[in-house]
Amino acid sequence: MNTVEDSPYLLVGVFSxxxxxxxxxxxxxxxxxxxxxxxxxxxxxxxxxxxxxxxxRGDAWVRFKSEYYLYAILFLxxxxxxxxxxxxxxxxGGLPAGAFVAMMIFLLLLAEGLIWAWQKGVLRWV
Amino acid sequence: MDEGLRSELSxxxxxxxxxxxxxxxxxxxxxxxxxxxxxxxxxxxxxxxxARYDLARFGAEVFRPSPRQADLMIVAGTxxxxxxxxxVRLYNQMAEPKYVIAMGACAxxxxxFKQGYNVLKGIDRYIPVDVHIPGCPxxxxxxxxxxxxxxxxxxxxxxxxxxRPRHLDPHAxxxxxxxxxxxxxxxxxxxxxxxxPPLLMREG
Numbered sequence: 264m265n266t267v268e269d270s271p272y273l274l275v276g277v278f279s280x281x282x283x284x285x286x287x288x289x290x291x292x293x294x295x296x297x298x299x300x301x302x303x304x305x306x307x308x309x310x311x312x313x314x315x316x317x318x319x320r321g322d323a324w325v326r327f328k329s330e331y332y333l334y335a336i337l338f339l340x341x342x343x344x345x346x347x348x349x350x351x352x353x354x355x356g357g358l359p360a361g362a363f364v365a366m367m368i369f370l371l372l373l374a375e376g377l378i379w380a381w382q383k384g385v386l387r388w389v
Numbered sequence: 390m391d392e393g394l395r396s397e398l399s400x401x402x403x404x405x406x407x408x409x410x411x412x413x414x415x416x417x418x419x420x421x422x423x424x425x426x427x428x429x430x431x432x433x434x435x436x437x438x439x440a441r442y443d444l445a446r447f448g449a450e451v452f453r454p455s456p457r458q459a460d461l462m463i464v465a466g467t468x469x470x471x472x473x474x475x476x477v478r479l480y481n482q483m484a485e486p487k488y489v490i491a492m493g494a495c496a497x498x499x500x501x502f503k504q505g506y507n508v509l510k511g512i513d514r515y516i517p518v519d520v521h522i523p524g525c526p527x528x529x530x531x532x533x534x535x536x537x538x539x540x541x542x543x544x545x546x547x548x549x550x551x552x553r554p555r556h557l558d559p560h561a562x563x564x565x566x567x568x569x570x571x572x573x574x575x576x577x578x579x580x581x582x583x584x585x586p587p588l589l590m591r592e593g
Binding site for chain 1: 475478481482484485486548549556557558559562563564567
């Protein structure tokens with residue numbers, strides 16, 4: 264009578280136990296070793312969460328000035344728009360009407376932003 | 390075990406050892422240094438880990454970027470007074486057993502910058518140093534020699550009793566006071582438990 268053929272899951276069980284022992288026995292031995300020989304020595308520095316040489320300072324929730332959005336708008340207008348305009352110009356001849364209209368709407372939105380920023384006086388140099 | 394019996398057994402191909410020797414053998418061949426350099430000595434430290442000098446032969450090629458995983462701090466370079474508290478803090482955060490190699494003239498005494506107002510005159514004023522290496526900077530061979538010296542020290546450590554090292558002694562400290570950056574100097578200027586100024590004797 265063959266036990267493996269009778270219960271095919273026996274091997275799985277044996278391997279599971281072996282795997283658990285493989286992990287737990289070294290951990291247990293390390294724990295015993297620590298208890299017998301090397302005492303735990305916690306301290307304020309050792310238990311500190313941050314492990315660089317410097318203590319963290321201040322709050323992680325840094326406040327940004329709300330006026331920063333003006334720079335974001337100007338960045339979109341002068342930088343991102345240029346990136347889109349170049350492929351637009353290259354592919355201009357073969358574009359369908361829908362793509363042309365979509366691009367025009369995009370440009371219009373950014374042009375509105377430019378006019379608005381201009382009126383706010385953001386473009387004036389100090 | 391008797392030394393004669395032991396050598397007789399080894400002639401017969403039987404290897405005997407003790408728990409203490411096995412423990413020290415394992416530890417001395419897996420010392421992981423902290424990845425941390427302060428000045429030009431660090432360049433030599435880096436060179437000693439590369440293929441030509443190959444610190445990996447001694448089991449120490451794994452430089453850990455976290456003090457939690459490191460056993461050895463190689464103080465490689467000039468320790469400024471601004472930096473000293475951070476060095477001591479990093480040392481405190483290392484897990485026991487931990488060792489320190491003071492590499493180069495600056496780390497052991499301040500070196501050519503000893504007269505400088507902002508240079509610590511040796512890291513051994515705050516943390517216990519196991520091996521000092523002279524040189525400006527020491528060559529990689531010198532660092533490897535220091536490393537082998539440290540390995541010899543580790544191999545001779547006892548597992549229990551009076552001569553046991555700090556990390557096995559429950560009463561010995563594991564953290565050392567971190568100096569503060571004061572108005573004129575570090576406060577305190579030294580840790581008297583670790584370092585005392587050399588006593589000057591005047592003859593006659």
